[in-house]
Amino acid sequence: MPEPTLKIHGLNAHYGDFQALYGVDMQVSQGEVLAIIGANGAGKTTLMRSITGLLSNGRGQVEYRGEDISGLRADQVATRGLAMVPEGRQLFPSLSVRENLMIGAQVGRKGPWNLKAVYDLFPILEQRKDQASTSLSGGQQQMVAIGRALMANPDLILFDEISLGLAPIIIKDIYDALPGIIGEGMSAIIVEQDISKALSVSSRVYCLQEGRVSLEGDANTVSRDDISRAYFGIE
Amino acid sequence: MNIQDYTVTRTSNAIRVAAILGFIVLVALIAAPYWAGRADLRLMGELFLYLALASLWNLMAGYAGLVSVGQQAFVGFGGYMLFALTMFAGLHPIPAIGTAGLLGALISVPVAFLIFRLRGAYFAIGTWVIAEVFRLSFAQISSLGGGSGSSLPIAIVKSLAGSRGARESLSYWLALGAAVLVVTSVYVFLRSRKGLALTAIRDNELAAGSLGIDIWRTKFVVYVVTSALTAMIGALIFLQKLRISPDAAFSVNDWTAFVIFIVVIGGIGTIEGPIIGTLVFFALRETLADLGTIYLLVLGVVAIVVMLKFPKGVWGFIRQRFDLQIFPLAYRVARRDNKGA
Numbered sequence: 050m051p052e053p054t055l056k057i058h059g060l061n062a063h064y065g066d067f068q069a070l071y072g073v074d075m076q077v078s079q080g081e082v083l084a085i086i087g088a089n090g091a092g093k094t095t096l097m098r099s100i101t102g103l104l105s106n107g108r109g110q111v112e113y114r115g116e117d118i119s120g121l122r123a124d125q126v127a128t129r130g131l132a133m134v135p136e137g138r139q140l141f142p143s144l145s146v147r148e149n150l151m152i153g154a155q156v157g158r159k160g161p162w163n164l165k166a167v168y169d170l171f172p173i174l175e176q177r178k179d180q181a182s183t184s185l186s187g188g189q190q191q192m193v194a195i196g197r198a199l200m201a202n203p204d205l206i207l208f209d210e211i212s213l214g215l216a217p218i219i220i221k222d223i224y225d226a227l228p229g230i231i232g233e234g235m236s237a238i239i240v241e242q243d244i245s246k247a248l249s250v251s252s253r254v255y256c257l258q259e260g261r262v263s264l265e266g267d268a269n270t271v272s273r274d275d276i277s278r279a280y281f282g283i284e
Numbered sequence: 285m286n287i288q289d290y291t292v293t294r295t296s297n298a299i300r301v302a303a304i305l306g307f308i309v310l311v312a313l314i315a316a317p318y319w320a321g322r323a324d325l326r327l328m329g330e331l332f333l334y335l336a337l338a339s340l341w342n343l344m345a346g347y348a349g350l351v352s353v354g355q356q357a358f359v360g361f362g363g364y365m366l367f368a369l370t371m372f373a374g375l376h377p378i379p380a381i382g383t384a385g386l387l388g389a390l391i392s393v394p395v396a397f398l399i400f401r402l403r404g405a406y407f408a409i410g411t412w413v414i415a416e417v418f419r420l421s422f423a424q425i426s427s428l429g430g431g432s433g434s435s436l437p438i439a440i441v442k443s444l445a446g447s448r449g450a451r452e453s454l455s456y457w458l459a460l461g462a463a464v465l466v467v468t469s470v471y472v473f474l475r476s477r478k479g480l481a482l483t484a485i486r487d488n489e490l491a492a493g494s495l496g497i498d499i500w501r502t503k504f505v506v507y508v509v510t511s512a513l514t515a516m517i518g519a520l521i522f523l524q525k526l527r528i529s530p531d532a533a534f535s536v537n538d539w540t541a542f543v544i545f546i547v548v549i550g551g552i553g554t555i556e557g558p559i560i561g562t563l564v565f566f567a568l569r570e571t572l573a574d575l576g577t578i579y580l581l582v583l584g585v586v587a588i589v590v591m592l593k594f595p596k597g598v599w600g601f602i603r604q605r606f607d608l609q610i611f612p613l614a615y616r617v618a619r620r621d622n623k624g625a
Contacts, residue, residue: 127496
């Protein structure tokens with residue numbers, strides 16, 4: 050088994066006195082697509098925020114390519130090749146589509162992704178490139194958010210609830226585009242409430258429940274019963 | 285109506301007209317010492333210095349989100365440095381202004397480390413406290429006149445230029461140059477990659493951070509550069525006044541309250557805002573200043589009305605209503621030239 054790209058070991062996360070994650074262990078290998086599922090409040094977004102440095106962690110809890118990144122700031126994590134498509138898209142309303150994408154390239158990493166590659170993936174964005182980013186439809190905004198993360202040429206990309214608030218047909222379009230994004234050795238973590246969508250594109254799945262990993266398994270073999278038990282916590 | 289009839293552009297006719305008009309106005313202003321009276325020259329010089337202060341405050345508060353009410357710290361610091369450098373180090377006033385800027389940048393570094401630990405309202409209060417510390421410290425320096433201040437020696441004033449007329453022209457040109465320098469640098473900065481990052485931070489700090497923008501450093505750079513330029517403007521202000529005292533140099537009213545008024549009235553977070561605001565402020569001041577206290581009451585009423593009716597300021601209102609911008613930062617959709625019609 051190859052050395053994991055991302056290794057999470059005994060991760061605890063707190064918001065003040067409230068503890069959101071309890072000793073989470075998780076690994077992502079190079080080129081692997083991981084799905085993280087769980088109900089509202091299970092700690093999925095907290096986990097994303099811990100990995101990307103938006104929340105600070107205890108020493109040695111998050112390791113990326115053999116380096117301890119637990120204590121780094123978000124921008125320092127980003128320069129090491131982790132990019133996130135955040136929940137709710139979080140575009141910059143004063144900037145145009147093209148400027149939003151260019152912000153993603155701020156980290157200055159080399160790789161296959163540039164403006165042209167993003168426009169090839171989502172041709173509609175080229176037509177809309179000079180529009181204010183928030184004047185786009187929800188699905189197009191999500192494309193901008195994905196393109197913006199890709200512009201950083203990450204080794205590991207995190208998708209946080211990319212189907213949230215979008216029409217099913219748009220979700221299908223975006224998920225159809227995913228194989229073209231991942232591949233070429235990029236690893237991905239997909240956080241979803243939509244279990245079947247998440248399982249369809251991933252190879253391994255983790256289920257979170259109240260801040261703990263309640264299930265870990267192969268996305269193709271894990272049974273529906275196991276999932277509903279892990280998801281809802283009922284026997 | 286066809287989509288091909290439209291194009292997206294940064295420029296517009298308004299911008300081209302404004303650029304030409306702006307150039308003509310600038311030439312006229314440069315020539316002002318040959319056509320304007322002494323009092324007008326002085327007034328315009330003061331106007332330009334206020335414009336520069338307002339543009340700098342706008343960059344800091346409107347773009348970087350650093351709402352400081354203590355910029356008088358750097359105005360006063362720059363003024364005092366001009367006096368100290370010319371009187372004790374024997375520098376010519378003009379290089380002394382540049383050196384005051386450098387020293388302003390230098391002193392702003394430890395100040396930034398201190399006050400960047402504070403957020404929001406606490407940051408604002410913190411900057412004010414720093415300014416008071418500056419004022420009290422300079423009041424202790426007896427060689428600079430202590431609490432009662434000092435005047436610039438005549439020999440230094442005369443080293444600027446021989447005749448009084450030439451001195452007044454020079455100080456006018458310095459003020460005009462400072463305003464042009466500040467407005468242009470703010471514009472160029474915002475059009476650059478760093479400016480893009482700054483706008484991204486203002487829009488969404490969380491997303492900006494996770495995209496690899498170093499928020500702390502970006503804000504730090506803005507703070508240091510703004511402080512340096514504010515110190516240079518401060519040196520220019522007191523070169524015009526020729527006399528400095530701690531209360532005048534570190535006046536929160538003169539160098540921060542009026543500046544905030546200008547930016548808020550004109551439109552915060554726009555380059556045009558401070559220009560409009562400065563014109564409004566001086567128009568009010570020149571027409572109402574004879575009324576004493578009533579003048580301040582009117583200023584207050586204007587501020588309240590503008591904040592309630594046009595929360596984005598005069599320029600924000602104009603831009604929304606007429607889709608107009610003079611300094612092209614944003615893109616807009618424009619109709620292609622009609623064939624024939």
